[in-house]
Amino acid sequence: MTGAALVVVARDAGVRTATTRELDRRYGCDYRVVAAADPEEATAALRACGGPAVAVLFGALGDGDPDGLDVLRTLHGRHPGAVAVALVRWGAFETARPIFEAITVGRLDRWVYAPQGRADEEFHRSVTEVLDEWSSRQGGGFEAVRVVGDRWDPHAQHLRDQLTRNRIPSGFYEAGSPEGREMLADLGLEDPRLPVVLVRFRPEQTVLQAPTDLELAEAFGLFDPLDPDAVHDVAIVGAGPAGLGASVYAASEGLDTLHLECEAVGGQAGTSSLIRNYLGFPTGVSGSRLAFSAYQQAWAFGTRFSFMRAVTSLGGEDGVHRLALGDGSSVRARTVVVASGAAWRRIGVPELEAFTGRGVFYGAAVSEAPAMAGRHVFVVGGGNSAGQAAVHLSRYAEQVTLLVRRASLAETMSDYLIRELEALPRVDVRYRVQVAGGRGSDVLETVVLRDLDTGAQTEEAGMLFVMIGSEPRTDWVAGTLARDRWGFLLTGPDLAGDGVAPAWPLARPPALLETSTPGVFAAGDVRQGSVKRVASAVGEGALAVTLVHAHLAALAGSGAR
Template sequence: MTDGQRAALVVLTRDDDVRATLSSELQRRYGPDYAVVAFDQPDAATAELLRRELPVAALFGGLGGEDPDGLTALRGLHRDHPGAMAVAVVRWGNFDTARPIFEALTLGQLDRWLYVPEVVGDEEFHRAVTEILDEWTNRQGGGFEAVRMIGDRWSERAQHLRDTFGRNRIPLGFYDADSAEGKALLEGLNLDAPRLPVVQLRFRPERPVLQDPSDLDIADAFGLLTPLDAAEVYDVVVVGSGPAGLGASVYAASEGLNTLVLEPEAVGGQAGTSSLIRNYPGFPTGISGNRLTFNAYQQAWAFGSTFHFMRSGQGITTEDGVLRLALSDGASVATRTVVVATGATWRRLDVPELDAFTGRGVFYGAAVTEAPVMRGRHVFVIGGGNSAGQAAVYLSRYADKVSVLIRRAALADTMSDYLIRELQALPNVDIRPRVQVVGGTGSDFLETVTVRDLDTGAETVDSAVLFVLIGSEPRTDWLGGSLARDRWGFLLTGAQLLDDAASPAWPLERPPALLETSTPGVFAAGDVRAGSVKRVASAVGEGALAVTLVHAHLATLARAPA
């Protein structure tokens, strides 16, 4: 390895031509940053990589032709380098590789596949390689630190901030306050009794330091608290920037509407926390939820949507025929229409003694940022839905062992078949049916978890970390009393508002539009809506549909007598 090379790109194929082509293409483009090493046999690769002690960014394994068992060889090598991206490389025309590739992707044994470049400087090949390296870099973290944070690794606040910075793609360096590095950095800042977490904005020339900052303190320091023009009446305010809000803001702004988007946490919502979305049309090998939604954010912004971060919607009222939205920073904004796209959040475990361990061994959601810290640990994933399945697959890359705990007898009713097969194929994952977590103990960090067998009542105590993915609750508390909701709190829209014929929740003579809520001109899209499908594509689609209904409503307002 020469200076500046941070990891290896490994080529493994018996085909001399393919090996030579891949090596030279990779070497010419990526040589200064990565050591390109090529092998014709897995044993030779294993020995050489061990000898060189190189981290591996990507394993490019030939498949088909002279490498009929290419996937087996690739899998063997990947076991030694689980952080690397596993990539199958096939020659154009080797169509019989399609089935094994599909199977391997489904079983999580492969991250990507691509064609061997047929010409020198094949840009499609290089675009795919760049995306692979981008994904690997994202998984690693490190590098440029726009923001530096020193805090207690397991404090809920530090974790929330780490997660928020990560999901907003802000390059962050995190240092545990107890580590030698963390202590030295704190000392260097000369703070008297520092209040953790300490956050330093290193991209600002004066490098300001914030101690235990609130979200608004951070937004202010980032220069994000541009006051809203009190006189402005927006065409549409989109509340929430998950897939539904992003869908709405892309279409609204691209169709010329004056659009404001509010987001208190991170662009992408729940989808932004998913390590790999495999069922979004147009991405045959999947795409990270963060990448997908961040691209949509950039698209909405480029069309002219205004984004206001770190502020949430707090209530909607109607004043003189105009809607007014109260914001968490005390301001308010006037608008002709609203799209509520506040989605849903994870349901909490109803075990009081585990509350104190939230963020200290009990994590809600997939917590992608925490996964690498699970090395050497036993992880319990609680939940039987697709999100739990995805989280278990992702965590199994790092944790020693992953157990999926479910109350039902089997996963078949709640999880997609491809995910069940993927979990069953992973050697370090097991599924524990008919069990429930009922307690836990620890000091700074969760140490033991008590699990009850729902059939026998017997209780066992394990040492494990919990990832809880037991379904979601709509984020509609802020709308209580103003918009009609179902008994779970999801927003009623369209014909649902007329279900109770005796006292319909709809105030006008004209029927409500498809996604219209009980307040005319306020629409709901995505997971927050009663009866929604809870998929990224449907949330995006509902966001786009809401904009069509917004246009129709604006046209009605324009026609109404003044």
């Protein structure tokens, strides 16, 4: 990344000079700052300094640069890997509408106010966010963990996905590449069990061969023993938006909070490359960044997290709930918030199951996007997650095709995403089509598509990302908590429905998010009737904590401990 260019294009000499000066002063040691009045001058200047990679394109928009968005679009076509940023004067509010429109249809990544003076920290905060976005797209840099393995090995893909979603800086090396062979030789491994994981951030480097999730967590120092006799105020199962929302509010309000997560923070939302409609992030935020920030927030308030432990059952007595864990241990809590979320539904085509992780990916699989360079990628699904994945993959793949069973996206996808997909030259949408099969040797090579109206089938080269709905992760409470026929947990007034579980045992009615077991609450995608939005999941997590307080108060009033 050293030596990449920050390009400022502005006919307005004042904006160009002020911006170039601030960029050079703050970032000149690590980046080349190039200033120009138009695209041709910028191209010539870049050529003169050796043609470095372009990290950010700053294009002025205003009275002196009325065609600034067109200029940016021209330059972005030449440097598609750069982040395109509109540069405006403070108070030029007439530029707002065209900027927002350009962001909506994917022709612009961000906008910033031009610096107002020396050391304009608001400007530099925005620039730092832009540079962080660009560097995260490139990979490289500090590697706390290194993985050596086969690119299409499902275990290696799982590890890459876990590391990426947990925002652990890591590097992946093909075992057969010169770098991979050299790394294995340096470690003294002649015939290792792949993938090999090198944990570099601990006082003593640890080398793991084909590690399980538990072995990896232990090597990271995350596998602390849990006290089976301690009784926590609340145990939260699942670290998606609902669980993290509950964790932040519970811990910040002084509750003894234990948080259990079997995989990575963020849940399905954590795989989204860019969430544009979450409150407070006008230019969007990646799901992993949002989730990791929430995790840090809860941790700072005092939540104790336990990773890589799956909860296998729920029981208890005398008002205390016991959660059995996959490693044979157990924990106890006075209340429980079930926020275990949902898993992506399988596509149901037998011959494709063998290619899972080797050309067939469930969810956005953000860590796999760079490997799609030069390929045709099919994204299956009609919801926001599928749309966000198509947008993200279009930065790498030669062509992205969104496959939709319906005749329209209007009922299932946000309008801003539909408009962005329509504007992206590398993305096309095919309606009334489904995946009927696929073929390949070591990896998926071709996909068989069926037209739902005519029945005609075609076979096309490409890889597959599947986001066709979700199934609640509630098998571990089957027969214990009331569920509907699809497996979603019934709560509050819905407990009067047709769920299969013990009847509600108390004289008082269940609280709004309370399950069929008093003191056990559900929040987020796992609950019947939930709104499949990040904001609503966070809100349900917060509401669950209010109900937890009420339940704990009732226990205290009854003398229960």
